[in-house]
Amino acid sequence: MFVAFHELPATARVWIYQASRPLTDAELTAVQPALQQFSEAWTSHGRTLRASAEFRYRQFLVIGLDEAVADASGCSIDASVRFVRELEAALGLTLLAKEELAFLAPDGQVQLVPRRELKQAVLAGRLQPDSPYFDNTIAQRAALETAWPAPAATTWLARYFAGN
Known part of the structure; x- marks a missing residue:
């Protein structure tokens, strides 16, 4: 239904x-x-x-x-x-691939970053701890409404910002 x-x-x-x-x-x-x-x-x-x-x-x-x-x-x-x-x-698009991570850019557009380039993007400062990240592994509607996107450093991506 x-x-x-x-x-x-x-x-x-x-x-x-x-x-x-x-x-x-x-x-x-x-x-x-x-x-x-x-x-x-x-x-x-x-x-x-x-x-x-x-x-x-x-x-x-x-x-x-x-x-x-x-x-x-x-x-x-x-x-x-x-x-x-x-x-x-x-x-004519892909929905099931997991090679790219999605962030909300300041202009409100979704920015895709290939996983293999994530560390470089952090080191170059293109991604910050507060960069809004779409963690597509969330499993409940409440999290979707309140924590999606979430600051990257509050997700599994936190390890990329440790020590920076």
């Missing part, structure tokens, strides 16, 4: 998929029905799931699930990954 994302409880589980580029206005409009249809049809062992899906910052697909209603099973998670792969093909 589709619900608006803000109607999911703070404890709702979330999965975040980072796009390799920002979506255009036309793409965001075109993909909206598919997001709602996926959320409406998503099931776990035949049980309807209370779910939502939306894009944030034009670059992050966020799927949310109210696990108080029903948990996602292995098969339902597989179904969500199939849906993400379909979106990748339809939009």
Whole structure:
């Protein structure tokens, strides 16, 4: 069952998929029905799931699930990954790759930094401890709303700023 994302409880589980580029206005409009249809049809062992899906910052697909209603099973998670792969093909972008880290630039745009260049970006001062980082490993809607993005030094990236 589709619900608006803000109607999911703070404890709702979330999965975040980072796009390799920002979506255009036309793409965001075109993909909206598919997001709602996926959320409406998503099931776990035949049980309807209370779910939502939306894009944030034009670059992050966020799927949310109210696990108080029903948990996602292995098969339902597989179904969500199939849906993400379909979106990748339809939009001509990557959502499942993990080679790049995302930061919120001062101009409000998402800045992608290849993992292999992270240390250099910190040493060069392009990334600071307070640089807003999109930690896509967060798992609950509450963290999504309150700590996403978060200052890089408060995330697993803290080790890159130690001693600088």
